[in-house]
Amino acid sequence: MNIKRALISVSDKTGIVEFAKELHNRGVEIISTGGTAKLLSDSGIPVKQVSEVTGFPEILGGRVKTLHPFIFGAILANYDEQSHIADLEEHSISPIDMVVVNLYPFEEVQKQTRDEDTLIENIDIGGVALLRAAAKNHRNVVVVCDPADYPKVIKLLDSCGDVPLHDRRMFALKAFYYTMKYDSTIHKVLSELFASEKYEHMTFEKFSNPQVNYEILDNVDKRFVRLSKYTEQSTVVTLGALVVAQEPDFVIAFNDSLPVSMVNLKTSGGRICDLVGSTVVMRRLTNDMVRKLKESTFTIISYEEAEDEEYAQEALKGKELIKFTYFFENLQTEKIPIVHMVGNVMIKKLVSTMNIYRLLLASMPKNSLIAEQNDGFFKFETCPTNIIESLEKLIFDSEKAMIKLINIYTNAEVDNLFTKICGERGINIFTF
Template sequence: MNIKRALISVSDKTGIVEFAKELEKRGVEVISTGGTAHLLSESGINVKQVSDVTGFPEILGGRVKTLHPFIFGGILANFDEKSHIQDLERHNITPIDMVVVNLYPFEEIQKQTRDEDVLIENIDIGGVALLRASAKNHRNVVVVCDPADYEKIIKSLDLCGDVQLHDRRILALKAFYYTMKYDATIHRVLSELFASEKFEHMTFERFSNPHVDYEVLDKVDDKLIKLSEHTSESLAITLGAIVVSLDHSLIVGFNDSTPTSMVNIRNSGGRLCDLTGTTVVLRRLTNDIARKLKESTFKTIACEEIEDIDFAKESLKNKKIITYSYLKSLDNLENIKTASLLENILLRTTVNVSNAPQLLLALMPKYSIIAELEDGFFKFEVDLLSPTEALEKILEKTPVKIINVYVNGPVDSLFKKMCGENGINIFTI
């Protein structure tokens, strides 16, 4: 067991008692702070207070608890650096192998009040520092900010006594994204609160909501799509509507605003079985497609036309149906100005619209691949380090012949060799 010591300090206590008990069963020492320590102790878990580790009490009403070299030295030590090990030994600092932290619920508090003092006191400092430190040093420290990962981590510990590097990287990326969103929310709320001093900020809500008269693009005419109602899926629907305008037979699925699946129903014979995601966008919602989407994972169905609105509402009564319309013709459009949302910051880019896979890839992480299969389906894969590994994953999981692969990063000779051996055409952007 490589995980010997875990620091736990959470505001969202969902599943934390059960997780801590499982860690303790596996011989992991648990150290904690404040309310979390009290809860764990009352639940029969042997908890060591952070103040006992640091030899210093919590001060300033809890504002300073974990900000101490005995904590951050234990988290930031790189065991590949001999001098780091020597520093730990010289100062009697014990390493911390896992950090389990989620932050003060600023997002929820700001929905309830605009009292400056209340908002300020709900800005987490130590928690953000703990997450960023452990995410930075993820090769040596497992960082956990999402209760949904607890079960997976325990299974990994039982399998190999550790959390593999691939999973550590994913957890670290999640932590950086979590703290980024947290800080962006604070910036947005305080910008609105300090109206006379605020930094300029833009929200996609203002960009996409047709009922809000607030200009954020250079021209209001830059908008291409109008939605029947405002929705948190605006970005996915806007992008999807542009994609299906290129070929009316395409149906594309998204998780949040990330494309995850696509099919050309003309080539698939009407099959939709491999479509996945939470939001699906198509040109025309027929009764047949409505029946097929009834038991799907999709929560939102976006379309331009509906064959029978009453039938669709009855078949999809547990799902949200949103219609969209085009504000200008896209037939002769070569490029579009599109936008992606980084919490409250609208990032504008110019994207070539020559074909659907290349359009989708322009807004996906680097080294993403979209593979076009001969049965009309498209497989999506993301590897943050290498398109070759992404291609290997698709080939392993896909028995159907791949016709084309579209990739948004540089490819190496092995990638080209694999495509050549399998008769696959390569398109890069």
């Protein structure tokens, strides 16, 4: 028997007494907590309390029981690492070979109440940590979260004295899925409780990855853009794709989650040298554009079509190339949801995509400016406390480069001073 020590802590106690008896009969030492330990002990099964292992009592009304190095060190030790074995020996930690855990019944509780305190108290912490630790270290620890698997585990132990790796992997995947669903339910319920309406957390990502079967996509009935592959920048790539859908000659660049520069290729004569950022989005990736982007700092290049796909793939090796496809007939009539955090509440509003500046500013913080230059380039600035500072910086930079600002687009409340500064320089102001 390679399984010598098991930690059992379950909320759903279906079949656990029988399973624990079978483990005990095969020489497995059982560690347990709270109600599970009492049930097993009352059923005549020798049990060691977790507090006996850790030398520390349960505290905070049971919120902290298993979160201790004597438990997690015993679960997370990788026996292929000599330093891990040395750590166990130095600190007198005995390995745990099996973790049998299921979680507080948040799903059932949320069907009966929306009392915040009750819901919060039924969010499992230690159980999720135990499952994830054991699933992570499944080569060394068997993780069991489903009572339906108890008979299978006993059968495997009887057939070979262990649980084979492919079964350990299956149990680990089941545990990860179980905790994912658990967290998803918590997120859904608390979103309803804390936000002004259900699913206030809508973002472009829903539309750029509609093929992902997340429950949060249930209420989405319109696909705007499909990306060729998953990217952590799916939100900004989708936003960029919506912008260039309306202005095919535009190329837009983002840094993390915010737009930072843009250019009209026709007005600029094809120049893109002043674009800055980490992600760039365009309709058509020409061979000339490929040559210019090859030495650029952009790490993600997204486009609808390429002049020479093979050349682009070869020349831009080392950069992430993402193609996008549109899924709408007439974007001019569409409205899309944009979300802002106000305090701790997410506020959603629908933004018409007929105006790309309204669309961009709706995705940016309050007091943002988009400055259009007469050379075809657009500069973006945000200053939450003082938009005059942002305006003066844009004017200083343009005058230093002997370029004229022609339009300012903003989501700020414009005062007389702002209007005066722009008026003196012939800059048009558009507020959204």
